[in-house]
Amino acid sequence: MSDRPPTTTAPQPAAALPAQSPPVDPAARPGQRVAPAGRLSWWHGDQGEGARRNLALIGVLVALIVIGALTRSDLYTDPDWVWDNVLSILKLASVVGVVTVGMTFVIIGGGIDLSVGAIVALAGVWCTTVATQSYGAAGMVFSALTVGVAVGLVNGVLIAYGRLVPFIATLAMLVAARGLAAQISGKQTQVSTNDVINGIASTNLLGVPLLVFILAAVVAAGWVLLNRTTFGRRTVAVGGNPEAARLAGIDVRRHTVLLYALSGLCCGIAAIMLTAQATSAQAAMANLYELDAIAAAIIGGTLLSGGRGTIIGSLLGVVIFATITNLFAINGLTTEAQNMVKGGIIVAAVLVQQVQFRSLTQFLARNRATTA
Structure with missing residues (x-):
């Protein structure tokens, strides 16, 4: 045995623990932005993107109203005129x-x-023929809706089974459809003689036109x-990735x-409304409605690529264009000036969407690289 006294080892200081990383949400998808905690956490995340965009559109509407008040202050000082x-x-x-x-719905679905516009014209012409009007207002409405759906x-x-673009x-x-509408009407304007149909455009409920209630x-x-049905979720899935939607059983x-x-x-519903406004229908009605509808959807944040x-x-996009008009x-x-302004708005909206999509794509790419 050794005569050296036993040595005691001094206790070593505990190694500093690494800083704890914030908890990871197991339900979060790769690349999904995580919103900060708080009552309004949804506002800063992906869920609040639609609300932020809608708020921006409301801001555009307010700006248009301000411009109108500045350019025609003589009209905007009259409350009755403003309401009308x-x-x-x-x-x-x-x-x-x-x-x-x-x-x-169609654009979201890819x-x-x-x-x-041609479907509206065809449905309007079909429902205002003499034979159809003989069945009364119910027959006219049924005809317009049936033609539109068909x-x-x-x-x-x-598109789906013939695989056409x-x-x-x-x-x-x-x-x-325009050609068939012209053939049915003989290239003439067909007058609606049904008082019930014609009264749709002139009827007010609580001081608000019935057409506005139909739109609402x-x-x-x-x-x-x-937003609340399986059909809507499937629409988003089909537009976002058709192959993944197919593999998921859709x-x-x-x-x-x-x-x-x-x-x-x-389109069938719109045909009845437009026929009521004009008390007639013709093959040239609803001209360029397709461009107005596409432009309004794009302004409202719908991606042309779908999803x-x-x-x-x-x-809000429709109301903005109507306010500009x-x-x-x-x-x-x-x-002509109106059309030029609308064209500029459409181009600006598409450019904003492209910038946002590119930024999101770069964000996802950086996230995948960091994870790897």
Whole structure:
């Protein structure tokens, strides 16, 4: 044994523990932005993107109203005129707004429909023939809705089962439907003699035109269908990634047919509303409605590539265009100037979407690289 006294080892200081990383949400998808904690955490995350965009659109509307008040202060100082002007804007936006609801579903589902204006014309002409009017208002409404759904089904079948590009299929339908409407009407204006149908445009409920209530009902139904049903979730899935949707068990082709049928149904409703406003129908009615509907959907935040969009945003887009038209009208500006301004707004909206999509793509790429 050694005579050296036993040595005691001094206790070593405990190593500093690494800083604890914040907890990871197991339900979060790769690349998904995590919102900060707090009551308004949803506002800063992906869930609040639609609300932020809609708030920006409301800001645009307020700016247009301010411009109108500055340029025509003599009119905006009259409260009665202001209220009547608001109702005029909503009434002007009602028909295009109904068409835009159906268009929004189609675009979110990854398609496009260039034939909506022609479908409105065909449904309007068909429901105002002498034979159809003999069945009364119910017969006219049934005819318009049936024609709209039938033409939409043809579009959907050609695209889903015939594998035609939506642009080509609906462009061909645009020409064919206009031609059929001209053939049925003999290139003449058909007058609606039904007082019930004609009264839709002149009837007010609680001081608000009935056309505005119809628009509100269609928008509410579209919002519920998109946000609170399986059909809406499948629409977003099909538009975002059709192959992934197919592997998940969704019948993509059948769903595509239903989307175009829904667009045709909205066109049938719009045909009744437009016929009531003009008390007549002709093959040239609803001209360029397809461009107005697509533009309103884009302004409202619907991606042309599909997979994202909101009904409320599309409605705000329609109201913005109607407000611009009204603003130009009260200032005595030409229609050509209106079209140039609308074209600039559409280009700006698409550029903003591209910048946002590119930023999101770069964010996801950086996230995957960091994870790897």
